[in-house]
């Protein structure tokens with residue numbers, strides 16, 4: 191028996207109306223396919239529990255979900271902002287802080303990039319169509335594994351090293367996005383309308399986040415597989 195599979199703690203999805211925690215299979219399958227062992231975390235902002243989860247897990251996946259509360263980045267909530275989930279905001283703030291302190295690999299998807307950016311001092315568009323209108327389709331209809339726009343990797347970033355610097359075709363299902371990038375993050379990919387769609391934290395083992403949805407496209411799209419693999423490999427090394 192070897193060291194075992196790297197354990198990836200996944201932030202739970204929350205259905206407020208149904209009072210339910212849930213999970214999209216793609217997050218788990220993408221991690222399993224990449225050689226990791228995913229577990230869904232409890233929804234908690236208890237620091238003792240979070241510290242123990244940090245010890246148990248080799249990496250953390252910050253999932254999609256509700257809009258981040260605009261108060262996190264110093265704005266009032268506009269009518270165009272969607273539903274927020276204070277329990278997730280509260281949990282993820284403490285989990286992100288603890289995971290960064292321990293240099294645990296972190297991967298953010300959709301809300302994940304938005305939350306990480308806001309938590310580290312960046313700001314968000316509360317609603318792209320009304321605040322940054324463009325010809326780019328950012329909120330596609332199903333099926334969600336079909337690419338609808340491109341993103342161009344930024345030269346000399348880990349994403350360009352992993353996937354090359356040619357434009358990537360990505361799916362897109364978001365109405366919010368990074369507005370001002372947090373000081374500690376660097377852009378890794380940009381959409382044709384200037385929206386930052388991937389970022390990382392230089393100097394860290396692995397803190398990456400993307401605005402698109404590899405969990406919907408990992409079966410068909412090699413780039414999505416490579417993203418999960420890069421994350422799980424970083425967790426394996428930890």
Ligand code: MN
Pocket residue numbers: 327328339361362363364381387401402
């Ligand atoms: Mn997009």
